[in-house]
Amino acid sequence: MNAMSTPAQQTLVSVFPGGPRLLADVGGTNARFALESAPGQVSHIHVLPGAGYPTLAAALKAYLALPDVAAAAPAVRHGAIAIANPVNTDFVQMTNHHWAFSIEAMRQEVGFDVLAVVNDFTALARSLPFLGAHKRQVGGGTPVPDTPLGLIGAGTGLGVSGLIPSPSGWTALLSEGGHVSFSPVNETEVAILQFAWREFEHVSAERLMSGAGIGLIYRALADIRKVPAEALTPAEIARRALEGDCALCDEAIEAFCAMLGTIAGNLGVTLGxxxxxxxxxGIVPKLGERFDRSGFRARFEAKGRFRQYLSAIPVFVITAEYPAFLGVSAILAERLAG
Structure with a gap:
């Protein structure tokens, strides 16, 4: 996706008949907004803190009122929002934030003709065919055309989705696969699970494959190794691991990467x-080369009789800065065409 900047005093020229379209990617911490004036032409990207606005509609209207945005697109009629939450009905209650809203009521409040709201991993899944060079391969062979794609991503939580091909195009799965039960594969991971059971009745994959999960893994390993655990944030654990000045932090990151390999391999065989x-x-792309040399790939392929099957499946780390915009753009285009 090409980002372009437009002078604030100049109205955005759009090839879309309804004018520029609003795109948004809403997480538990920040909401990212942009304008799309033509397919793949995205500009006026702003990141607004969720804590600064009482509602998502308030944040959306604040974005549209920003001087450069209002000058470039004085009347936006269509929009699409990816949100880190299940979207099953008209009413959305965010699990990692206080925002709750009716999609239809918000559409009317902001004055849009069409407003699509979808799960963020549904949008991210729809972006996969359009990533181009904005991905980095970690092992495996060549993708097989016209076969399913799997998607997994650890951040505030663990998102899971898939993209299924059909003669009419791609279908994104509305999955909550991050909440499957965590499955340990060695004694250390059994001990980590037993430590987690002290705090949680059910230990899902997300409990460990997330920012908070990195902290939980670190504390579990400190308990297992019988060493004191420092009061470190997940970001500090990752930073100290990458800088090489904390062996326990590095062990936690290594365990995280290997566990993610197991879960990603499970997704690979489940979806074919x-x-x-x-x-x-938000986590793996920031680990960079440390992730590439971790035990992720070996664990991804460690499925006994299906080792050869998995060894052929390529894994790609998404490196695009705003990939969800690609997905909501495609979803909104389909909605308007229909």
Missing amino acids: AQGGIYIGG
Whole structure:
């Protein structure tokens, strides 16, 4: 996706008959907004803190009122929002934030003709065919055309989705696969699970494959190794691991990567994702080369008789800065065409 900047005093020229379209990616911490004036032409990207606005509609209207946005697109009629939450009915109650809203009521409040709201991993899944060079391969072979793609991403939580091909195009799965039960594969992971059971009745994959999960893994390993655990944030654990000045932090990151390999491999065989497994979210892309040399790939392939099957499946780390915009753009285009 090409980002372009437009002078604030100049109205945005759009090839869309309804004018520029609003795109948004709403997480538990921040809401990212942009304008799309033509397919793939995205500009006026702003990130607004969720804590600064009482409602999502208030944040959306604040974005549209920003001087550069209002000058470029004085009347936006259509929009699409990806949100880190299940979207099953008209009413959305965010699990990691206080915002709750009716999609239809918000559409009317902001004055849009069409407003699509979808799960963020549904949008991210729809972006996969359009990533181009904005991905990095971690092992495996060549994608098999016209086969499913798998998507997993650790951040505030663990998102899971898939993209299924059909003669009419791609269908994104509305999955909550991050909440499957965590499955340990060695004695250390059994001990980590037993430690987590002290705090949680059910330990899902997300409990460990997330920012908070990195902290939980770190504390569990400190308990197992009988060493004191420092009061470190997940970001500090990752930073100290990457800088090489904390062996326990590095062990926690290594365990995280290996566990993610197991879960990604499970997704690969579940979906038959011979088109590839894609990794998004806020954690893995920031680990860079440390992730590439971790035990992720070996664990991804460690499925006994299905080792050869999985060894052929490529894994891609998504490196695009705003990939969800690609997905909501495609979803909104389909909605308007229909």
